[in-house]
Amino acid sequence: MKPGGAELKWIDYSSPETLAEALSLLNEHQKDAGILAGGTDLIVKMRADRINPGQIIDIKSIPELNQVNINSNNDLTIGSAIPCYKIYNNDDIMNLRPELKDSASIIGGTQIQGRASFGGNICNAAPSADSVPLLISLGATCNVQSVNGERTIALEDLFSGPGQTVLEPNELLISITIPKKSDLSGANYIRFIPRNEMDIAVVGTGVSVTLSSNKKNFESVRVSLASVGPTPIFVDGIDKEVSGQEINDESIRVVSNMAKNASKPISDMRGTAEFRQHLCEVLTRRALITAIERAKEA
Ligand SMILES: Cc1cc2nc3c(=O)[nH]c(=O)nc-3n(C[C@H](O)[C@H](O)[C@H](O)COP(=O)(O)OP(=O)(O)OC[C@H]3O[C@@H](n4cnc5c(N)ncnc54)[C@H](O)[C@@H]3O)c2cc1C
DSSP states (O other): OOTTSOOOOOOEEEOOSSHHHHHHHHHHHGGGEEEESSOTTHHHHHHTTSOOOSEEEEOTTOGGGGOEEEOTTOOEEEETTOBHHHHHTOHHHHHHOTTHHHHHTTSSOHHHHTTOBHHHHHHTTOTTOTTHHHHHHTTOEEEEEETTEEEEEEGGGSEEETTEESOOTTOEEEEEEEOOOOTTEEEEEEEEOSSSSSSOOSEEEEEEEEEOTTSSBEEEEEEEEESSSSSOEEOTTHHHHHTTOBOSHHHHHHHHHHHHHHOOOOOBTTBOHHHHHHHHHHHHHHHHHHHHHHHHHO
16 A cells, blocks of 8 residues: 555566567557656656556667767767766767757756656656757757657657657657757757756757858757747747848847747746746847857857
8 A cells, every 4th residue: 555545556667678679568558658768757757646657668778779879971869768977978979069968967966867868858748858959959850669660750849748749659769860060050058947956947948050151140040948838849930030140139139039939938936927038038149149159169
């Protein structure tokens, strides 16, 4: 019996060592399966009785989900179960995409980063997920597989509501691919939280920018926002507005205002909708300025 008198539910636990075994188990148990990467969201939800899986599938031992791969085109693929600390301590990843440290190093504290994966952060589908805006701004795609085959989903298209994704119950996120870094490009993720650490983003902004060869004009700008809608938001249409424009206070203001206008926040105990919209503008401006500085140094 649980404290309070509720019956304990029997839970099966498996730790498959091959992808084929994991996919077969997932296909067998579908919605009754609980996929466990780091468990820092899954276990918390189980303890709170928000989910009650009958079959835990621990994916930490599956090679494909723990690999980092850089192909001949310099596209970076990160296994979905790799914990955050391995991301920002991996020299190959940091040489190619140092900005990933912006999000990997702020998800929880050191203990959480020892377990928590980008895959879990993505599939948990919290609107506040800190890995997501930066990855969306970098044009990341999700490599998904089931017993029926493989498919690729743009990260901005993965989310269907708070805690909901478009993944089928028998699909596993295998890895995340970030396309080749362009020359003269830079990116940044920042968030606002009431405390210095270990809090949920009131607003988070991921920005990626590519500059013209003379470093004076925008070539491309992508912005994504956390915590200001039921899902992470990709701010559409920015390229159309500022591509080719000179980088100055006015063009930066255009980008940050577009982010503000794309947000659809609610008011809650962490902040009012109005405050969040204001933060969208401020954080996007700051993240954009840092991304521009990084692109100039690249
Ligand atoms: C103290 C604490 C602090 C936290 N701080 C932050 C923070 O600052 N920022 C933040 O964004 N989050 C934070 N979190 C939430 C959590 O740590 C992150 O979301 C983390 O990245 C989840 O990763 P995980 O590997 O632990 O996922 P898990 O808990 O293992 O999985 C999360 C969900 O995704 C599903 N899933 C996992 N992997 C896959 C896959 N490959 N394919 C399909 N589905 C999958 C699981 O079934 C589950 O529903 C915090 C949590 C705690 C407990």
